[in-house]
Amino acid sequence: AQKITQTQPGMFVxxxxxxxxxxxxxxxxxxxxxFWYKQPSSGEMIFLIYQGSYDQxxxxxxxxxxxxxxxxKSANLxxxxxxxxxxxxxxxxxxxxxxxxxxFGKGTRLHILP
Amino acid sequence: xxxxxQFPSHSVIEKGQTVTxxxxxxxxxxxxxxxxxxxxxxxxxxxxxxxxxxxxxxxxPNNRFLAERTGGTYSTLKVQPAELEDxxxxxxxxxxxxxxxxxxxxxxxxxxxxxxxx
Numbered sequence: 153a154q155k156i157t158q159t160q161p162g163m164f165v166x167x168x169x170x171x172x173x174x175x176x177x178x179x180x181x182x183x184x185x186x187f188w189y190k191q192p193s194s195g196e197m198i199f200l201i202y203q204g205s206y207d208q209x210x211x212x213x214x215x216x217x218x219x220x221x222x223x224x225k226s227a228n229l230x231x232x233x234x235x236x237x238x239x240x241x242x243x244x245x246x247x248x249x250x251x252x253x254x255x256f257g258k259g260t261r262l263h264i265l266p
Numbered sequence: 267x268x269x270x271x272q273f274p275s276h277s278v279i280e281k282g283q284t285v286t287x288x289x290x291x292x293x294x295x296x297x298x299x300x301x302x303x304x305x306x307x308x309x310x311x312x313x314x315x316x317x318x319x320x321x322x323x324x325x326x327p328n329n330r331f332l333a334e335r336t337g338g339t340y341s342t343l344k345v346q347p348a349e350l351e352d353x354x355x356x357x358x359x360x361x362x363x364x365x366x367x368x369x370x371x372x373x374x375x376x377x378x379x380x381x382x383x384x
Contacts, residue, residue, distance in 0.1 A: 156308075187372055197357065197375035243309060253299065253322060254373055256309035 154179045156244050158257035165234055166265050172219070173229040173260050175244030183249040186227040188218065191241040191259070200242075203227055239264045268292065272358050272376035280384055284346040287379045289358030291340070297361045298341050299373060300333060304354040312356075315341060327352075348383045355380050 155178040165171045177186065188200040203211045203218045211218040219228040231238055244257045271290045279285050291298045300312040312331070313323040317338035326333070330349070335341040345352055359373035 189372075189375075194377075195355070195380075196377045197359075199372040199374070202372060245309075252297070253311050253314050255311060256301075258306075258308040 154181075154246060154248055154251065154255055156246050156255055156257035158244055158260050160260045161258070162261045162263070164263045164265055167236060168233055171231045171234050171238075171262065173231075173242050173244075173262065175227045175229065175257060177225050177227060177244070177246050179246065179248045181248035181250050185247045185249075186218070186220070187245040187247070187254065188216070188227075188229045189243045189245060189256075191243065192237075193240070197243075201229070234264050236264050236266060238262060270358055270360050270374050270376035272356075272379050274379060275377065276380045276382075278382045278384065279348055281350055282347045284344065285348055285381060287343045287345075287356050287358075287381070289341045289343070289376060291358070291360030292374055295360035295362060295374070296338065298335060299359045299361075300341070300343055301357040301359065302354050303357065303378075304351075309357065312343075345381075348381075350383050353381055353383045 157176045159174055184205045186203045190198045190200050201211050201213045201216045201218050203220045210220050215232045217230045219230055241259045241261050243259045245254045247254045273288045277285050296317050298315040301309050303309045311325040313326055313333055314321045315335045318335050332344045355378040357375050357378045359375045361373050
C-alpha cells in the first residue's frame with residue numbers, strides 16, 4: 153500500500169531561518185512523483201515543488217528545495233530564509249504512476265515568528 | 267486561464283439534509299478528482315473522473331455520496347442524507363490527461379467547500 157508520513161504536526165521557526173519539513177513515503181511502484189503543497193489560512197492549495205523518482209538532482213524552485221533521499225524514501229521540503237508569509241499548512245503528496253491518484257500526508261503547520 | 271472553481275465556499279446543513287457541491291475544472295482538463303479533509307487529518311482521496319467516466323471511486327465513504335460528471339465538464343458531489351461525520355473541507359482538483367512517468371503535472375486545486383453538518 154502507498155503511504156505518506158509527515159511526523160511534525162506543528163513547527164515554530166524564527167523569521168529568516170531555514171526550515172526543513174519532513175516527509176517519508178512508501179510505495180512498491182518504481183515510478184512515482186512527489187509533490188509539496190502549501191495551504192495558507194485562506195484555504196487554497198498551492199503547488200510548490202515536484203520531484204520525480206528518476207530525477208538525478210534535487211528539485212529547486214526559488215526558496216524551496218526538495219531533499220530527495222530515494223534509498224531512505226524521504227522527500228523533505230527545505231525553505232530557505234523563511235518569511236512571515238510562509239506560515240501555513242504544508243502537505244507532502246505522492247503519485248505512483250500505476251495508480252493515477254495523488255495521496256497526501258496529514259500535513260505540518262508551520263508558524264514563522266517575527 | 268481560469269482556475270478550478272468550487273461552489274459553495276461554505277455550507278452549513280442539519281443532519282439528514284442533502285447538500286450538493288459543484289466543481290468546475292480548468293478548461294481542457296480531463297482528469298477531475300474529489301478529496302476531503304476532516305479537521306486534523308490527512309487529505310483523503312474520494313474519487314477520480316476521466317472525462318465523464320469514474321476511473322476510481324475507491325475512496326467514496328458510502329452510498330450516501332454520489333458524484334457525477336455529465337458531459338465531462340463540471341462535476342457535482344451530492345451527500346444525501348448528511349451525517350455529522352461528513353463535516354470537513356471538500357476539495358476538487360483537475361489535471362491534464364495522459365500522465366506518464368516523469369510527468370510533473372500537479373493537481374490544480376479549487377479553494378474547497380467547507381461543509382458543516384450540525
